[in-house]
Amino acid sequence: MRKKNKSYPILEKITVSDFAAEGKCLARHGEIVVFIEGIVAPDDVVDLRVFKQKKNFWEAQVIKIHEASSQRTTPFCQHFGVCGGCKWQHIPYTTQLAQKQDQVTDNLERIGKIHLPEIQPILPSKETTYYRNKLEYTFSSNRWLTDEDMQKGEITDRTALGFHIPKRFDKILDIETCYLQPDPSNKIRLAVREFARQNNYPFFDLVKQEGFLRNLIIRTTTTSELMVIVQVFSKDEPKLYALLDFLRDTFPAITSLQYVINSKGNETFHDLEVVTYHGKSYITEKMEDLEFRVGPKSFYQTNAEQALELYKIARNYADLKGDELVYDLYTGTGTIANFVARQARKVVGLEYVPMAIEDAKINSEVNGISNTEFFAGDMKDLLTEDFLQENGHPDVVITDPPRAGMDAKVVEMLLKVAPQRIVYVSCNPATQARDLALLDEKYVVMAVQPVDMFPHTYHVENVAWLERRPVSN
8 A cells, every 4th residue: 555645844934043963954843943954044034844754853945035144145156055065155154163163062062971171262274265185076968957057948968077966876067166176176177078078978877877987086285286087987998098188288287197997886996996197196295294195095184284283283182202102093094193103102003994004104104204003904803902912002092083983892992901192083073972971981081172174064173182080099
């Protein structure tokens, strides 16, 4: 028997009261809290379409704005509201910072429920546009049609090179100008799109899984080096090499020009060969006097200038004197490990991804750092008594886990080993708060510093400094 479609209410002229988690806002409808998706700001007066009803809260989307809030500002991007990035362009940057500060405070107090020092004012990003060093663009033969497109009538060209529409894997918004990455990023994307259209290159069909051009990745550095990676579905050498020659000749600033043949069902290429067509197989980023090689599969913080400030805070909180054994958990390509190595006796880095560990070793070698050692494996399986017996018990632990936070077994081992100091770098204050509550058994939080890495988004980084509690007699 077919289930009847549930009819959800329309709420008219509701005043938005505040920000909520994950970039949403909230309002009240009687005793019900309503979480709102869409381009909305506190003090907007809006109509809402409810799409989910729970006992204590509803979820809704904005369908009409009657009165715009004074807390709004004018978005600077023509794609705002359709593109999935920069969702807070309509919010002034000072307000964004205040909300991120509140987000950190609320998570640590409400979830952590532990004693906290006064939380430091959030560190703003020096740049609020053109701050990313990596962007990935997707080709599509069936682009998303905007309201402007629909008004034009018949569409003869449905090709696109741009970003995925939120929650739609198969729809790509064609991008004219993106304010996230400095030029020549925009110029390269537009030139590739024009070359492909003029030469009738088949753009990929994400549903049918057919076509030729799949993906374009552009990586830049503060040292003005440039990596371009072209991902195609099949090795049609005449087409591929003609495009690569065009890129090489048109953009001589390209330091590393590479390609990937990917006939899989998705765009990930970590398990595929990346071929260097022109230039070096990597680009070089600098942080103070250190150099870091960034390969096509390397992870590197996407806001490089602000990452330096983040790592300075972590190093300051670690308070190294030169004789400490430091463990750097979730070390990635060893950026933090190498950044603090000269202030420590030895740094041991642990990371899940073997390829990242190889990058970490290379970065130590490039910088003449000999007091680091790196190990690959699942953190909860790697950080064991046997490992500690062989590599030593840490005096200081720096941990920078993914959004899910630390595995419970990792927290248990930290409590067992009980290093004097833990510096916890987090991209998700909610899971950080959960972990700090667990560590509260033996640790007291000495300082908390929020850092804005991603302007015009709701994401925020946070660094916490923990000291082991004195052992009571």
